[in-house]
Amino acid sequence: MPILRTLLASALLLVFGGAVLTVATDGFHAFTSETARRLAVRREPPPVPAVTLETQSGAHVNLAELRGRWVLVDFIYTRCLTWCLALGGEFAQLQDQLAAPLADGRLVLLSISFDPAHDTPAELAAYRQRFRGRDHGWLVARPTSEGDLQQLLHTFGVTVVPDGIDGYVHNAAIQVVDPQGRLVLILDAGNPQAVAQLMRRKLP
Incomplete structure (x- = not known):
């Protein structure tokens, strides 16, 4: 009987634990917070x-002014020697691959600095120039207040942590904003061809 009770208790724990895991991971779809965030963005x-x-x-643009267009967004800081260099290179490639919708205003590339104290307009311009980015279709910008920066980081799910050597550790992705001004998709960095193909399907 003690063995039977032990087996029964173990079975109940397994069932209960599986139910909790199913709920916590969104039916086993979300094993990481990043995956959960991407699923949440797609749903709502x-x-x-x-x-x-x-x-x-040095010009000012309100994000509400970009409604009516698709916007591809990344978050960078200009002193970064890792992810931000890769993202800058990818946006430069997207300028070539999506030249037509960028030129006629159906699409905008937007790099947002999360280091506005350092990243002046001159630094932002130099960052884009580093990748031979052209004027049409690619904005590199910084928030004008700390409150605005925090709103953006929260909405886009960007985590930024000082690394102790005058830089930052941060997550990286290409984020898709639809013409209604909603964040609708989060894409992995590292495959600009796939991003270009996706946007060609979405653009009228």
Whole structure:
């Protein structure tokens, strides 16, 4: 009988544990917070806050002004020697691969710095120039207030942690904002061809 009770208790624990795991991982689909975030964005796209950014030319643009277009967004800081270099290279490739919708205004590339104290318009312009980025279709910008920066990081799910040597550790992705101003998709960095193909399907 003690053995039977032990087996029964073990079975109940397994069932209970499996149920908890199923709920916690969204039916076993989300084993990481990043996966969970991507699933949540697909199900309920959050609106992008209508904050004002200062661009590489010193001009100011409110994100609400970009509604009516598709926007590909990445988050960078100009001193970064890892992910941000890769993302800059990918956006430069996307300028070539999506030249037509960028030229006629159906699509915008937007790199947002999360280091606005250092990344002045001159630094932002130099970052884009490093990749031979052209004027049409690619904005490199910084938030104009700390509150706006925090809103953006929260909405886009970007984690930024000082690394102790005057830089940052951060996650990286290409994020897709639809013409209604909603974050609808989060894409892996590292495959600009796949991003270009996806946007060609979405653009009218």
